[in-house]
Amino acid sequence: MGATLPVIAVTMGDPCGIGPEIIARAVSLPDVAHLCRPLVLGDLGAMERAIAVTGTRLSLKPVSADALPEYFPADTLHVLPLSHLAREEMPFGTPTVAVGTAVHSYILEAVRLCQSGIAAAMATAPISKDVLNRAGYRYPGHTELLAELTGTGDVVMMLAGERLRVSLVTIHEALRDVPELLTIERVLTTIRITRDDLARYYKPNPKLAVLALNPHCGEGGLFGDEEERIIAPAVALARSEGIDAVGPLSADTLFHFAVRGDYDGVVCMYHDQGLIPLKLLHFDDGVNVTLGLPIIRTSVDHGTAYDLAGTGRASAESMKAAIVMAADMAAVKQREGKGTER
Numbered sequence: 001m002g003a004t005l006p007v008i009a010v011t012m013g014d015p016c017g018i019g020p021e022i023i024a025r026a027v028s029l030p031d032v033a034h035l036c037r038p039l040v041l042g043d044l045g046a047m048e049r050a051i052a053v054t055g056t057r058l059s060l061k062p063v064s065a066d067a068l069p070e071y072f073p074a075d076t077l078h079v080l081p082l083s084h085l086a087r088e089e090m091p092f093g094t095p096t097v098a099v100g101t102a103v104h105s106y107i108l109e110a111v112r113l114c115q116s117g118i119a120a121a122m123a124t125a126p127i128s129k130d131v132l133n134r135a136g137y138r139y140p141g142h143t144e145l146l147a148e149l150t151g152t153g154d155v156v157m158m159l160a161g162e163r164l165r166v167s168l169v170t171i172h173e174a175l176r177d178v179p180e181l182l183t184i185e186r187v188l189t190t191i192r193i194t195r196d197d198l199a200r201y202y203k204p205n206p207k208l209a210v211l212a213l214n215p216h217c218g219e220g221g222l223f224g225d226e227e228e229r230i231i232a233p234a235v236a237l238a239r240s241e242g243i244d245a246v247g248p249l250s251a252d253t254l255f256h257f258a259v260r261g262d263y264d265g266v267v268c269m270y271h272d273q274g275l276i277p278l279k280l281l282h283f284d285d286g287v288n289v290t291l292g293l294p295i296i297r298t299s300v301d302h303g304t305a306y307d308l309a310g311t312g313r314a315s316a317e318s319m320k321a322a323i324v325m326a327a328d329m330a331a332v333k334q335r336e337g338k339g340t341e342r
């Protein structure tokens with residue numbers, strides 16, 4: 001028998017949404033079973049319901065994190081039970097405060113497993129930020145919570161597919177606040193982290209496009225001066241460090257060239273600037289990757305889809321892609337570790 005496959009901690013996400021269903025579908029696929037041991041952190045009742053809704057031929061097996069089997073049969077869904085929600089606490093499409101508390105516990109345990117080395121990476125199903133906040137956990141989303149849990153100062157959200165990768169300087173912010181949040185250091189830090197992780201996991205010395213904030217790169221200051229004051233200086237500093245970055249470039253034309261393959265990643269100034277083109281191309285199979293963390297974390301690039309919960313119709317492509325990407329990144333990290341052994 002070959003080397004033991006890596007454990008990927010898969011957080012169940014909001015049980016009132018599609019998370020459990022897309023996990024059940026994804027775990028049952030050969031692409032996942034051949035690459036890793038997916039360990040679902042969540043609720044047995046929710047996963048049992050998801051298996052019934054999706055019609056997947058999986059048997060449930062509760063396990064302990066301290067005594068994981070070396071082999072996960074493809075027809076078995078291994079669950080680390082962290083909550084015991086009643087059906088009335090997790091109705092389809094209508095999350096409760098109890099759900100918010102449970103979701104938080106799944107994320108905490110996934111981080112612990114990754115930090116302890118029990119899990120090689122974590123892949124997260126979608127959560128509701130509103131429900132998390134109603135349960136008393138004041139975070140805009142996974143990214144900010146994971147940064148705090150791992151004691152990481154600077155992290156970057158990257159959305160990735162086969163044809164396009166975009167990283168964000170600002171994430172979940174009101175559009176009116178973005179210009180004030182942009183600084184030379186913040187743009188430069190995003191470029192650095194994007195380059196470092198792309199070079200580590202995807203391609204040596206990646207070429208990055210850095211977008212402008214304003215139409216036509218500000219048109220010489222006519223539409224704004226953030227390009228001249230902030231973005232261009234940040235790009236110049238990045239290039240002085242040996243980073244292959246170009247910009248600021250106009251967002252209305254750049255993505256054509258990025259998708260063509262001229263760039264390995266695109267650094268975007270705000271959320272929708274990057275996510276609209278990404279989801280146009282990779283609506284079903286895009287992956288959210290948190291760069292800069294000491295652990296590997298991937299996620300679906302969509303929300304809880306409460307309107308689809310319980311129908312069994314939700315696509316599992318993004319969940320599958322997130323688990324596969326986590327396993328691929330874990331393999332790179334494992335090779336690095338072997339390379340440093342004496």
